[in-house]
Amino acid sequence: MPTGRHFRGTHFTMAYWLMKSEPAEVSIDDVLQQPDRSIDWFGVRNYQARNYMMRDMQVGDGVLFYHSSCAQPGIAGLAEVARPALPDETQFDSASPYYDSKSTRARPRWFNVAVRVTRKTRLLSLAELRGTAGLQDMRLLARGNRLSILPVTPGEWKIILRCLGDSSGG
DNA sequence: GCCAACGTTGGC
């Protein structure tokens, strides 16, 4: 059973994720300027995060686009998984900071999905997330968390959409 | 398989 995904009748519900990007490298505005408002989520070099992309994410899953390592860390917009995982091209590029000499085309180590931004939102800051009732158990807020891709529960997703002014609840 | 050393993350 994939993480965060549950059977309901004969259908799987959507799963939800939070994905961190450093805006100095790729901001939500950068993605909005891409063709189709989507980008390959390159550069992940952590096996747990990779496995979420390879095994658990499905096209259409909801994504919270999070700005990290910056002056205003927080959720910058909403996005969705736009294609299944494929090998991360940067691992083969010796000029890239993400180059991995142990990867080969025949046996790639790193995979990524593509992510399409669906809505830029106000910045929902880390501090505000910490102060929001119902989000106490968010993985993002757990002490010592460093993973760049984290599952989000349907309940957390709904609360966050409400904070962002969408009463449809997703 | 253990575990110390080392590197990275990321908020502050």
Next chain:
DNA sequence: GCCAACGTTGGC
């Protein structure tokens, strides 16, 4: 720049 937390590496 600091530093807590955690993942990875590599000797044994």
